Amino acid sequence: MPAAEQTVLPQPSRAEIRIEQVLQALGDPVRLTLVRALATGPAVGIACGAVPLPVTKSTRTHHLRILREAGVITMRTEGTRRIAVLRRDDLDALYPGLLDGVLGAPH
């Protein structure tokens, strides 16, 4: 079977990422659940539909778009699948400690 064609969806470059947008993107329980799943998942990313969430498919898509446009995740299509990857290198370079502080939050 040939490898599925891959397309990376539009996202801000590292220089275009803004702290206000990153904080807004992270400041939501559903989006935090997604980010936690990505942080503990494989580095190649996880299929966006694979994370259990108590929301509709369109709401899930909305949350993923906010994360992608803020620069928190990269999303690529592989055939009909959408794969998300946490932009840990970019976030750690711009805001050292931020992501670890968020991911380690006890509440």
Add this chain to the structure above:
Amino acid sequence: MPAAEQTVLPQPSRAEIRIEQVLQALGDPVRLTLVRALATGPAVGIACGAVPLPVTKSTRTHHLRILREAGVITMRTEGTRRIAVLRRDDLDALYPGLLDGVLGAPH
């Protein structure tokens, strides 16, 4: 002159602080300006009206309330003045690295 009577406005205890609320509170340019001013100001706090902001007094009050209710700042009245203090100890204890990552953000 007798010391002005002090009253601390209601705020969540450390155990009641929630990461989503903190991130939402920090994810706004006006509130980030306030937090940066508090982080670099004296430890006893600064008068809330002293930080230059391009907003009306009622909008300033609104932003201060969001920061206080999220657990990011303590506010106390001293006579007719309102003094704000960053809850750095609480935030650093709950989310090590978060505040430094935000305050050091290049953009």
